[in-house]
Amino acid sequence: MTAPAPSLSEVLARPDVWRGGDFARVTAEPSGHAELDRRLPGGGWPVGALTELFPEAQGIGEMQLVLPWIARLTQAGGRVAMVDPPHLPFAPALAQAGIVLSRLLLVRPQSEDGGLWATEQILRAGSCGAVLAWPGRLGAVELKRFQLAAETGKTTALLFREPRAAAEFSPAALRLKLTARPGGLRIDIFKCRGGTPAAVDVLLPALAANG
Amino acid sequence: MLWLCLHLPQFSLEALGDASASQVVTGRRGARRWVIAGAADRIAPGTDWGTVQVLHPDLRAAERKPRAERETMQALAAWAWRYGSELVWEITESELDFGLPCALLWVEIGASLKLYGGLEALLAHLDAGFAETGHVGSLAVAPTLEAAALFARIGLAEPVIEREQLPAVLDALPLASLMLTPRTLEALKAIGLSRIGELLALPAAALGKRHGAQLVTFLDRLLGRRPDVRPRWRPPAKFQRRIDLLGEVEYTEGLLFPLQRMTRELGNFLKARDTGLQVFRLTLLHGRASGGRLQADTVLDLRLATSARDPERLLRVLREQLSCTPLPAPVRSLRLNAEQFIEPATGQRDLFDATRGDDEAWSQLVEKLVARLGAEAVTSLGLIADHRPERSWRTRACDAPPAEVARVTAPPRPIWLIDPPKPLSTTPKALAAAERLEGGWWDGGDVLRDYYHADLHGGRFWVFQDRLTSAWFLQGIWA
Numbered sequence: 001m002t003a004p005a006p007s008l009s010e011v012l013a014r015p016d017v018w019r020g021g022d023f024a025r026v027t028a029e030p031s032g033h034a035e036l037d038r039r040l041p042g043g044g045w046p047v048g049a050l051t052e053l054f055p056e057a058q059g060i061g062e063m064q065l066v067l068p069w070i071a072r073l074t075q076a077g078g079r080v081a082m083v084d085p086p087h088l089p090f091a092p093a094l095a096q097a098g099i100v101l102s103r104l105l106l107v108r109p110q111s112e113d114g115g116l117w118a119t120e121q122i123l124r125a126g127s128c129g130a131v132l133a134w135p136g137r138l139g140a141v142e143l144k145r146f147q148l149a150a151e152t153g154k155t156t157a158l159l160f161r162e163p164r165a166a167a168e169f170s171p172a173a174l175r176l177k178l179t180a181r182p183g184g185l186r187i188d189i190f191k192c193r194g195g196t197p198a199a200v201d202v203l204l205p206a207l208a209a210n211g
Numbered sequence: 212m213l214w215l216c217l218h219l220p221q222f223s224l225e226a227l228g229d230a231s232a233s234q235v236v237t238g239r240r241g242a243r244r245w246v247i248a249g250a251a252d253r254i255a256p257g258t259d260w261g262t263v264q265v266l267h268p269d270l271r272a273a274e275r276k277p278r279a280e281r282e283t284m285q286a287l288a289a290w291a292w293r294y295g296s297e298l299v300w301e302i303t304e305s306e307l308d309f310g311l312p313c314a315l316l317w318v319e320i321g322a323s324l325k326l327y328g329g330l331e332a333l334l335a336h337l338d339a340g341f342a343e344t345g346h347v348g349s350l351a352v353a354p355t356l357e358a359a360a361l362f363a364r365i366g367l368a369e370p371v372i373e374r375e376q377l378p379a380v381l382d383a384l385p386l387a388s389l390m391l392t393p394r395t396l397e398a399l400k401a402i403g404l405s406r407i408g409e410l411l412a413l414p415a416a417a418l419g420k421r422h423g424a425q426l427v428t429f430l431d432r433l434l435g436r437r438p439d440v441r442p443r444w445r446p447p448a449k450f451q452r453r454i455d456l457l458g459e460v461e462y463t464e465g466l467l468f469p470l471q472r473m474t475r476e477l478g479n480f481l482k483a484r485d486t487g488l489q490v491f492r493l494t495l496l497h498g499r500a501s502g503g504r505l506q507a508d509t510v511l512d513l514r515l516a517t518s519a520r521d522p523e524r525l526l527r528v529l530r531e532q533l534s535c536t537p538l539p540a541p542v543r544s545l546r547l548n549a550e551q552f553i554e555p556a557t558g559q560r561d562l563f564d565a566t567r568g569d570d571e572a573w574s575q576l577v578e579k580l581v582a583r584l585g586a587e588a589v590t591s592l593g594l595i596a597d598h599r600p601e602r603s604w605r606t607r608a609c610d611a612p613p614a615e616v617a618r619v620t621a622p623p624r625p626i627w628l629i630d631p632p633k634p635l636s637t638t639p640k641a642l643a644a645a646e647r648l649e650g651g652w653w654d655g656g657d658v659l660r661d662y663y664h665a666d667l668h669g670g671r672f673w674v675f676q677d678r679l680t681s682a683w684f685l686q687g688i689w690a
Contacts, residue, residue: 059670063626063690079573087627087688091592091604092619094626101592105577105609109584118580118589127573 026173026194029130029156032068033202036187040174041195045069045130048154049173049193050147054166058086060180064204065187066158070130071098078129081105081122084115085134112136119157120145126153134160140169147171166190213321213372215294216359217287217341219348220256222302222314223275224248226283228454228469235263237272238310247275247311256311273457275312282452286476287316288444290344292483294327294337295319298444299356313390315360320352330370345472353377356441357433361388374435381433382408391429395422446483450491450549452476459541463533466495466542470529471522473547478522480549487518487555493529496544506540514581516574516609518553524575531582577609594619599651599658600686601630622646625673625687632675632684639665639674639683648675664689 011017028042037043045051045066055062070080080103082089091101105128107118112135119133123146131150135142138161150157159172166177175191184203191197219225223236235249237260244260250270254263263270284300292298297319304310320333327333330352341348351362352370358377361367365388371380384407386399399422404410410418411430419427431437454469470493481487491513497506513528580589590606597603598621641663651657659678664671673687 057668057670059627059672059688059690061690067626085627088630089592090600090624090626090628090687091594092600092621093624094592095594095619096624097626101594102607104591106590106592106606107580107584107588108590109588114584114588118584121579122576125572125576127569127576 029069029073031065032072033065035200036065036202039189039195039198039200041192045156045158046173046193047156048151050143050150050157050159050171051174051176052159052161052166052170052172053176053178054161054163055178056163056180060178061185061204062160062178065178065185065202066132067094067097067099070132073129074100074103077103079103079105079127080130080132081107081128083107083119083122083131083133083135084109084112085132116142120149122153123149123155123157124153126155128153128155130156130158132158132160138165140171143170143172212319213324213352213354214317214356214359215320215337215350215352216356216363217291217316217318217348217350218360218363219314219316219346221248221251221347222283223280223312225346226276226280227273227457228279228472233269233271234457235270235272236275238275238312240310244272246272276455279453279455280312280314284314284316285447286452286479287344287346289446289476289483290340290479291316291318292444292446292479294333295321295323297322299441300444301441313364315363317356317359330372334370343475355433355435356439357429358435360390361433364388377434378408378411381411382406384408386410389429389433391426395426398422446480450477450480451546453544453546455544456542459543461538461541463536463538466533466545467530469545470533471526473545474522474525474529477525477547477549478520481520481552484552485554486552487520488549488552489515489518490551491525491547491549494546494548495538495542496546497540498543509536509539509542511536514578514586516577516581517571518555520555524578527575528578528582531579535583581609598648599656600624600628600648601632602651602656604628625671625689627688627690629686629688632686635674635683635685637683639663639667639672641665641674662686 026042027047028040028044029047030037030044031040053062053065074080075098080099082104084107089106094104095101105122107115107122109115109118115133116135119131119135122128122131138159146157146159149155163177166175170191172191173193174189177188177190179186179188181201184201186199186201188199189195189197224234227234227236232250235246235254237244238247246254246258246260246263247256250267253267260272280302284302288298288300295318299317300315302312302314304312324330324333327336337350349363349366349368351359351367352372353359353362354371354374354377358371358381361384362371365384367380371377386404386407387396389407391399399410411434415427415430428437432439452473454473456469460466477491493511493513495509495511497508499505511532513532515524515528519525577589586608589609591609593605593607595603595605603621642665646662648658648660648662660675661678662673662675665674666672671689672685673689674683674685676683
């Protein structure tokens, strides 16, 4: 005697059946660039996870890419930390971008280790909505620690890294290569948890206006 | 009045700050030396030091430290302040019993009974708190100071509430338990008295004539027939606590235990004063190094993001700062000072406001970062209404109140500022139309500059030409 054959919907409802088109739901914050948000799972920067940005050079518009979101976050009462930026963030420019300066924490440690420690502490504490960090060399261990800290604190972490580090393994949820394009950026989404790799062009009006 | 008295028999040992089992405190008169506290399970107080050395060669002796005893008593008083607003303490030496010191602390609890929900609840609360202070002692409750002290000394735990009950309770107690001068005690024994009840039965006038008015006054105070006026303790205006370590400590980890005790006492002090603090100072005293050279003290100034009184939080900041402070020499003593107090902002809480806890977590995070990285490394930014780029911004402390909103009316500015501007050796290829900035003679920072956008090395830069020298400078990066 054989059991009746299960229907298709019964098979699909089994927890051990996974379909190629399904992705885990990702919580994300809209970046403020519609073209980019359409490509990203959850529609923006993932919350409680690492995002790595690899600009091909400094000053190609990488900050313009994140400023709209930072501005929205601080206006909503959230806090943003910048850890070890390569230069001094210019307060009038940040204010022009709409950032509430009193909600900004600037950490400029003397040593690289201090920066890594501070990044992890801020990610773990969870009282900052976003952390922008410019770490120097990062090993897999540090990245893993950052990832765990960001998960604990439900913080969005954006790490700006050297382009050559893109080849290394990383537990980050999202990894983007940034290349300059006239009036904007070409964004190569080469790793994307819960989505598919893609490339997208983003126009940055502020950058275009300056040229 | 209802007085609770704490009797602390090992107090002179506890004040040393190290209650290890092999430490004893000795008293000295002339060539005689005897044990007054410590190793209570092995030797009785009053034993001759020579005898003790023969019986227990492992014991180490130390002299009493009156200053440490006073400071420890201050700390204990600050803790006990929460049980009543009238507080008296005494450290006396009895004329009997080899001059054993007698440390007593009284709190008037009659006014606090309702607050704590009755005597039993108060005593349970106090017992738990007392165990945390690290002292050992016995307590008693009685309507007068002298009676409470007597009951605490002899270990009569049953509280006596009413003054009228006192004669009955005192009646059967031995006369020797009273703190009388040896001469008076001898004289009273000589006339055949052995119980306190027999002494109380004698007519006061005759007793005064024979043994001095002091005895009569003492008995009146014991029974509450005459007011017992002693100076009440008040919380001091400043906190200062010094702990002398028994040995030299070379690693910061070894300082944590005394620091924990100090911060707990500081927390009690702040609670007694109903205030909080934002700055305090820890001094590590190194004393004379082995070479005989005097090593300067290490001073750590600590700062909290918001006013606090929680000892855990104070200790956390201390730990963080100590962990990145190298010790130049072994530490012999610690001193903790606090002089400026700010009431913590513990306002009304909104039941539905979730951001409050967030603010606390935030200030604790900032504190942690500042303690490890220094205040200049952890800042926020602010605007200044000035047209010169290098003067149009400033750093602000993270705990500063939100700044006045200064509007930026200037044309678009680059995200990164190069400060000070970097001289360029070649003339850059300018892109956009010039922006001219002039002026500043009023504060000695006069400028005459033409600003341009320029592409260099693949990035977009903000450069200017000084119109006096025609030199080019790089001041910003668009990113």
